Amino acid sequence: MSDQAFVTLATTDNYAKGAMVLGQSLRNHNTTKKLVALIGPHVAEPCRDVLGTVFDEVRVVDVLDSGDAAHLSLMKRPDLGVTFTKLHCWTLTHYSKCVFMDADTMVLSNIDELFEREELSAAPDPGWPDCFNSGVFVFTPSNETHEKLITFCSENGSFDGGDQGVLNSYFNTWATKDISKHLPFIYNLSSISIYSYLPAFKQYGHDAKVVHFLGKVKPWSYSYDNQRGVVRGHSLPADQCQLHPDYLLLWWQLYAKSVLPLLQHAYGDSPFTS
Amino acid sequence: MSDQAFVTLATTDNYAKGAMVLGQSLRNHNTTKKLVALIGPHVAEPCRDVLGTVFDEVRVVDVLDSGDAAHLSLMKRPDLGVTFTKLHCWTLTHYSKCVFMDADTMVLSNIDELFEREELSAAPDPGWPDCFNSGVFVFTPSNETHEKLITFCSENGSFDGGDQGVLNSYFNTWATKDISKHLPFIYNLSSISIYSYLPAFKQYGHDAKVVHFLGKVKPWSYSYDNQRGVVRGHSLPADQCQLHPDYLLLWWQLYAKSVLPLLQHAYGDSPFTS
Ligand SMILES: O=c1ccn([C@@H]2O[C@H](COP(=O)(O)OP(=O)(O)O)[C@@H](O)[C@H]2O)c(=O)[nH]1
Ligand SMILES: O=c1ccn([C@@H]2O[C@H](COP(=O)(O)OP(=O)(O)O)[C@@H](O)[C@H]2O)c(=O)[nH]1
Ligand SMILES: [Mn+2]
Ligand SMILES: [Mn+2]
Numbered sequence: 001m002s003d004q005a006f007v008t009l010a011t012t013d014n015y016a017k018g019a020m021v022l023g024q025s026l027r028n029h030n031t032t033k034k035l036v037a038l039i040g041p042h043v044a045e046p047c048r049d050v051l052g053t054v055f056d057e058v059r060v061v062d063v064l065d066s067g068d069a070a071h072l073s074l075m076k077r078p079d080l081g082v083t084f085t086k087l088h089c090w091t092l093t094h095y096s097k098c099v100f101m102d103a104d105t106m107v108l109s110n111i112d113e114l115f116e117r118e119e120l121s122a123a124p125d126p127g128w129p130d131c132f133n134s135g136v137f138v139f140t141p142s143n144e145t146h147e148k149l150i151t152f153c154s155e156n157g158s159f160d161g162g163d164q165g166v167l168n169s170y171f172n173t174w175a176t177k178d179i180s181k182h183l184p185f186i187y188n189l190s191s192i193s194i195y196s197y198l199p200a201f202k203q204y205g206h207d208a209k210v211v212h213f214l215g216k217v218k219p220w221s222y223s224y225d226n227q228r229g230v231v232r233g234h235s236l237p238a239d240q241c242q243l244h245p246d247y248l249l250l251w252w253q254l255y256a257k258s259v260l261p262l263l264q265h266a267y268g269d270s271p272f273t274s
Numbered sequence: 275m276s277d278q279a280f281v282t283l284a285t286t287d288n289y290a291k292g293a294m295v296l297g298q299s300l301r302n303h304n305t306t307k308k309l310v311a312l313i314g315p316h317v318a319e320p321c322r323d324v325l326g327t328v329f330d331e332v333r334v335v336d337v338l339d340s341g342d343a344a345h346l347s348l349m350k351r352p353d354l355g356v357t358f359t360k361l362h363c364w365t366l367t368h369y370s371k372c373v374f375m376d377a378d379t380m381v382l383s384n385i386d387e388l389f390e391r392e393e394l395s396a397a398p399d400p401g402w403p404d405c406f407n408s409g410v411f412v413f414t415p416s417n418e419t420h421e422k423l424i425t426f427c428s429e430n431g432s433f434d435g436g437d438q439g440v441l442n443s444y445f446n447t448w449a450t451k452d453i454s455k456h457l458p459f460i461y462n463l464s465s466i467s468i469y470s471y472l473p474a475f476k477q478y479g480h481d482a483k484v485v486h487f488l489g490k491v492k493p494w495s496y497s498y499d500n501q502r503g504v505v506r507g508h509s510l511p512a513d514q515c516q517l518h519p520d521y522l523l524l525w526w527q528l529y530a531k532s533v534l535p536l537l538q539h540a541y542g543d544s545p546f547t548s
Contacts, residue, residue, distance in 0.1 A: 160477075204404070
């Protein structure tokens, strides 16, 4: 349906690469929905071009320039910059329903069935499972909801300093009210859970539909040897790196095959590091 | 109500100490329910005596000797020993409803309201939040359910080698069917979650009702300086030890005040290490 969309966000070139991989993974699995990328004003021109190839709509969101409620609130809460930007997805009112996905997620199969769910549907967060993880959620764009969220956010702040805290405080009946708003965990499988309860991953993980590279280390923190098809290390200590090697490789394979050529084309002769 | 009970399990003297602390914590918060301890045949006599002081009923369960379905099944699945023993709680048919609690849990307030819930109610497991954690759960004793569980267990095994795997496979609609069977996470708060999402703990943790010392390191892995009121280290590497110091201290304070005197009395002159 053309009035339904997957939405992601990237305020930096690195997160933009994540968004490209996510977008390609959705295309590869034949989504029938529109793809929307919200970007910050600092994303480089060639990156925007590539995003424009992969996504149906690329929209620059700059809460600092917007002159609306978000702008005013942000003056009081400069710490909540990226959070305010993410909340901007509610203003996409030319869509009747959307699924937000973090730029560090990647789909492993078609997930269009998520649009059968209502706002606010999301999967549990493995750290505190009565909170939902805000890396994947179903929502209904609405300027009214957007304003309320911004007001709530500026008045109450965020208990975790990010959008997940705000969204959980605002949609605060998620844990107790309606089981249909609990997305199965396989729609937002974080690498952390693979290791914290390995037997469950072995039992249920083969049905994974969305991988979420949650945490400090992102796929783009690594590098990739395209010739040999192997992922190279990063500079962080081993215990801070919990990305599953298979999913990590999958991300890089998709990047090398479907994103890198677009970037090389967009950057042409200008300096560019993959 | 006298036909409702909290039930725990201890097959060793160490877990028996945990059970004593749990039992005392329930008494301290004025539960109106009966307290039942299932124990293995190897729990020492003086420990049984102390359990008998704290609990209304102490029942020795020895699936190896029982000659029932569990016995037969266990011959084929000797690996599932403690699991089979835990499932034994379903045979407590002189109670109409029970709440099982691991011996490594401790209550921080009265939780009798759990008896308003139906089988099988439990809180999400932080490792894989579409599974429930089997450290705290509401159930309805029934010989029929017990037999079915034992059969299921012997035919399918357990994906994690323990009772949590079996119970999640058997009660397999928990994640998707009825939100009232999702106990709030504060009824089974594992120390692991305190560190994996600290802001959420700070936001919601003050309402904690049950602490669960899940994992390799248990409160009794430490020692306690009664004079100074401080908990002393254990021999495990620091990254394997994630018990919250406040809760750990609370456990030991309860142990020193209400359990140790009973043990000293029961052991009399015989050798006894606290
Ligand atoms: O500097 C940033 C940080 C975050 N994000 C967006 O906000 C999401 C949430 O942040 P992140 O995924 O890093 O948090 P985590 O999932 O690791 O908690 C990202 O996926 C991006 O879509 C962004 O665009 N720029
Ligand atoms: O040797 C054992 C192991 C376990 N248990 C019982 O089974 C429960 C589950 O085991 P544990 O708490 O060690 O597992 P965890 O919660 O750490 O996964 C314990 O609390 C006890 O009630 C027992 O009696 N003896
Ligand atoms: Mn993320
Ligand atoms: Mn336990």
